[in-house]
Amino acid sequence: MGEHAVVYGYPAFAIPLLSTPVIVKIKQSQASFLTSKYYAGKIDQIPDSLSGVKYLIDLLDKQLNQEHIKYTISIDSGLPIERGMGSSAAIAAAITHAFFDCFNQSLDHQLLLDYVNKSETITHGKASGLDALTVSSEDPIKFGKDVAPKHFNFNSDGFIVIADSGVKGKTKETVADVRKMYDADEKKIGAYLQQLGDYATSASEYLTTGHLKQLGLVFSLANEILTKLNLAIPKTDKLIEAANSAGSLGSKITGGGRGGCIICLARNLKNAQMIQKALVKAGAEQTWIQPLSIYAEDSDVD
Numbered sequence: 360m361g362e363h364a365v366v367y368g369y370p371a372f373a374i375p376l377l378s379t380p381v382i383v384k385i386k387q388s389q390a391s392f393l394t395s396k397y398y399a400g401k402i403d404q405i406p407d408s409l410s411g412v413k414y415l416i417d418l419l420d421k422q423l424n425q426e427h428i429k430y431t432i433s434i435d436s437g438l439p440i441e442r443g444m445g446s447s448a449a450i451a452a453a454i455t456h457a458f459f460d461c462f463n464q465s466l467d468h469q470l471l472l473d474y475v476n477k478s479e480t481i482t483h484g485k486a487s488g489l490d491a492l493t494v495s496s497e498d499p500i501k502f503g504k505d506v507a508p509k510h511f512n513f514n515s516d517g518f519i520v521i522a523d524s525g526v527k528g529k530t531k532e533t534v535a536d537v538r539k540m541y542d543a544d545e546k547k548i549g550a551y552l553q554q555l556g557d558y559a560t561s562a563s564e565y566l567t568t569g570h571l572k573q574l575g576l577v578f579s580l581a582n583e584i585l586t587k588l589n590l591a592i593p594k595t596d597k598l599i600e601a602a603n604s605a606g607s608l609g610s611k612i613t614g615g616g617r618g619g620c621i622i623c624l625a626r627n628l629k630n631a632q633m634i635q636k637a638l639v640k641a642g643a644e645q646t647w648i649q650p651l652s653i654y655a656e657d658s659d660v661d
């Protein structure tokens with residue numbers, strides 16, 4: 360909640376998708392290669408679509424690989440890229456960890472964030488830093504310009520259902536377009552962004568108090584504003600409509616928008632499975648279900 364608004368310093372929060380870790384391994388080899396489902400080949404020929412990854416590998420190599428060792432990096436991730444799921448930040452965090460492990464250097468949290476944010480700036484343009492924080496955490500994170508990022512826990516039943524539209528999201532482009540709209544009409548667009556920040560604040564409160572119905576409502580209200588910011592496309596609209604007809608308490612685009620994923624709120628597992636079925640029927644490429652209870656204070660997450 361609060362995507363785009365967070366770029367302007369308004370509140371936002373995000374949750375790590377704990378069921379889908381990204382694993383990166385580095386092994387010495389004859390030449391430097393990258394293997395992944397996104398690209399397999401020489402590191403110096405990594406395509407522009409992975410420019411943030413290429414930049415990060417070059418940077419880490421220069422700083423840590425004094426002996427110019429050749430290696431193969433393998434990325435294993437269940438997340439699609441360019442779908443507003445923070446996968447670029449998750450991959451950047453995993454690559455940074457793998458390099459520091461491989462070259463026996465210690466890595467503190469701030470240094471990790473610095474590397475991920477540098478990579479994210481190449482991938483997305485000027486990023487807020489929210490994705491970098493979220494993917495390196497096990498707890499939900501609240502974020503805002505004048506407030507230090509803060510972990511918080513839920514006290515809520517319910518499930519989230521996420522669906523990939525199969526259409527590439529374009530975070531760099533949408534962040535730049537929202538900026539253009541803002542520069543052209545600061546008053547109107549500023550009010551939308553402030554509203555998104557307010558919804559993020561309300562949503563985080565509803566998660567703490569367990570008010571699922573109200574939470575669903577702010578999901579849908581936020582989606583109306585995101586639509587006004589020209590971030591919806593027919594495919595995500597179709598998925599949102601299907602989810603709501605199947606009993607979702609509220610649904611919205613998640614991430615940069617204009618493609619990518621949607622997120623829906625379900626009352627219970629049965630409700631979540633019905634929504635999932637409707638989403639698949641409406642053309643979702645991949646879906647995830649996650650209970651909100653795993654973010655409770657006393658939950659036992661490894």
Ligand SMILES: C[C@@](O)(CCO)CC(=O)[O-]
Pocket residue numbers: 361362363364365366443444445483485486487488489490530534614615
């Ligand atoms: C759209 C945006 O708010 C979230 C992307 O996941 C961009 C950012 O925070 O850097």
